[in-house]
Amino acid sequence: MAIRVALYSSASEVDRLGHSDRLPRFNASDFEAQRADLYPCALASDGQVLARCSLWWSEAPPYQHHHVGTIGHYAAADDAAAAAVLSEAQTRLQAAGCTIAIGPMNGNTWRSYRFVTDAGDLPPFFLEPTNPPEWPNQFLEAGFSPLASYFSAINNDLSQRDARMQEVAKRMEDAGVVIRSAGFDLHRELPAIYAVSRISFRQNFLYTELPESAFIAMYEPVLPHARQQLVLLAEQHGQCVGYLFSIPDYAQAARGAPVDTFIVKTVAILPYHELRGLGSLLVSRAQEIGQSLGFQRCIHALMFESNVSLNISHHYASVMRKYALYSKELRA
Numbered sequence: 001m002a003i004r005v006a007l008y009s010s011a012s013e014v015d016r017l018g019h020s021d022r023l024p025r026f027n028a029s030d031f032e033a034q035r036a037d038l039y040p041c042a043l044a045s046d047g048q049v050l051a052r053c054s055l056w057w058s059e060a061p062p063y064q065h066h067h068v069g070t071i072g073h074y075a076a077a078d079d080a081a082a083a084a085v086l087s088e089a090q091t092r093l094q095a096a097g098c099t100i101a102i103g104p105m106n107g108n109t110w111r112s113y114r115f116v117t118d119a120g121d122l123p124p125f126f127l128e129p130t131n132p133p134e135w136p137n138q139f140l141e142a143g144f145s146p147l148a149s150y151f152s153a154i155n156n157d158l159s160q161r162d163a164r165m166q167e168v169a170k171r172m173e174d175a176g177v178v179i180r181s182a183g184f185d186l187h188r189e190l191p192a193i194y195a196v197s198r199i200s201f202r203q204n205f206l207y208t209e210l211p212e213s214a215f216i217a218m219y220e221p222v223l224p225h226a227r228q229q230l231v232l233l234a235e236q237h238g239q240c241v242g243y244l245f246s247i248p249d250y251a252q253a254a255r256g257a258p259v260d261t262f263i264v265k266t267v268a269i270l271p272y273h274e275l276r277g278l279g280s281l282l283v284s285r286a287q288e289i290g291q292s293l294g295f296q297r298c299i300h301a302l303m304f305e306s307n308v309s310l311n312i313s314h315h316y317a318s319v320m321r322k323y324a325l326y327s328k329e330l331r332a
Contacts (some may be wrong), residue, residue, distance in 0.1 A: 004051065005083055008039040017041065019049040024076035026052065029074065035059055039073075039098070040088045042081035049271035051081035053089055055106040057096040061206040067092030069330075071103030072113065072133065082138035089107035090142070094330045102147060102327045103132075103139065106207040110218065114150055115139070116300075116312075117165035122154065125263055125299050126251040127222070128321075138324045145327040147327035148205055149305040153317035154261075155298045158291035162315045165284045167243050168277035175236065175274045179285055182231035186223045189233065190216045193268075200242075200268035205304060225250060229289055230262055234284050245280040246290075249299065261297040262290050267312070280312050287316065 008014050015028035031039055036054035044050050054073040061068055061161035073087050076082035092099050112129050115136040161256050173177070182189045194215045201207050210218075221329060226247050233240035249261040265281045287298050298315045302323065 001131045003042050003084050005084050005090075006041050006043055007092070008041065009037070009178045014039050014111055018050070020044075023049065023052070023075045026039070026073060026075070026141075026249045030106075034111060037128045038092055040085050040092065042076075042084040042088075046127060051076035051085040052079065053085055053103075054106070055089055055092055055096075056099050056105075059107060059208075060098075060157060061102075061105075061108050061204060061208045063100065063102070066100040066329075067098050068095060069098030069101050071101055071106040071109055072106035072111070074085065074104045076135065077087065079134070079138060079141070081123070082135075083142065086138065089200050090328070090330060092321050096197055098330055100327055100329050101144070102206070102325065103144070104135075105206075105287065105325065109206050110208070110210050110215075114148075114323040114325045116321060117291040117324045119321050120213045120320050120322075122320050124251060125152075125249045125261070125285060126225075126247065127265075127296075127300065128152070128251075128301070129261075129323075134322065134329055136326070141304065142328070144326035145330040146324045148325045150302055150323040150325075151305055152299045152321040152323075154295075155287065155317040156301070157316075158287050158295065158298060160234050160287075160316050162276075162280065162284055165281055168281045172178060172234070174279060177234050177241065177275070177278065179232055179269055181289070182228045182233060184228055184249070186218070186226055186228055186231060187216075189231070190219055192233065193219075193243050193245070195241055196243055196268050196270060197266075199270055203271070227262070227293070230286060232286055232289075234275075234278055234282065238273075241272065241275060242278050243267075244279075244281060244286050246286055247297075248295075261287075262295050263299045263301050280315075283312055283316075 011028045013067040038055045041053035057069040118242045230246040232244040245266040246264045252259045
């Protein structure tokens with residue numbers, strides 16, 4: 001089958017394309033809403049899209065000395081189309097002055113990024129990114145290599161307790177830290193959550209700044225699904241210094257099963273020495289509250305494979321899924 005690559009630069013152009021039914025649906029408005037620069041597509045002879053991606057170079061995360069370009073909104077119906085669209089993506093990023101391509105990433109780490117590389121035996125959880133196993137292999141075939149690793153873990157026994165948390169709780173109390181569940185109006189908690197996030201995440205891998213309005217807009221669609229008891233805020237002298245955001249696993253309901261699992265999506269703590277251990281304490285408290293609400297399991301979701309996240313998770317949970325982010329250096 002003859003394949004040609006075409007380039008598009010507006011949501012209206014993307015919206016007119018006919019995508020193969022072997023590709024997941026793409027919301028063309030995301031191209032402009034997420035401020036992508038270009039949309040390369042591999043097209044069959046009948047004009048049907050067989051592979052696609054969006055490219056970002058005007059707004060991309062910092063990484064070492066590089067000018068980063070990112071490849072996101074990726075999908076491919078077969079390996080030949082994947083090779084064509086990824087080759088064109090690299091050419092266009094290089095022409096834009098990029099010295100490294102990183103993907104899959106929809107522009108930055110606030111949006112969807114990384115591939116599932118080891119799916120394990122458990123079904124996807126609510127809001128978890130999914131992909132066919134062929135997609136990461138297509139990146140490898142195009143010369144990309146893993147840049148960062150991530151994992152999700154599951155705790156099947158919420159009655160477990162970490163003996164270290166008694167000492168941590170006493171230190172937090174002595175430091176004036178109070179932990180509470182969020183109020184019923186979760187929207188009112190978002191400015192404090194944002195203030196902690198932008199400081200706590202600043203040292204995170206590939207961090208980019210996000211305006212408060214964009215942060216709130218990102219969280220608002222999720223708030224109706226949240227249980228306020230499972231959103232925890234840690235306050236010191238009236239100031240929010242840490243939080244934990246979790247949500248029930250509504251993917252279970254979509255499968256016709258009871259919702260007996262909740263997902264710890266985000267834990268963020270201000271980088272103060274006296275707050276050491278607060279993240280682990282928040283996870284411990286969330287699991288206790290979850291058990292009291294009738295949940296049986298907890299998923300620690302999409303954690304960067306670092307000593308901190310492993311230390312928080314391994315006391316309770318075992319790895320259920322692995323993910324990776326890929327990169328390839330481009331010639332100047």
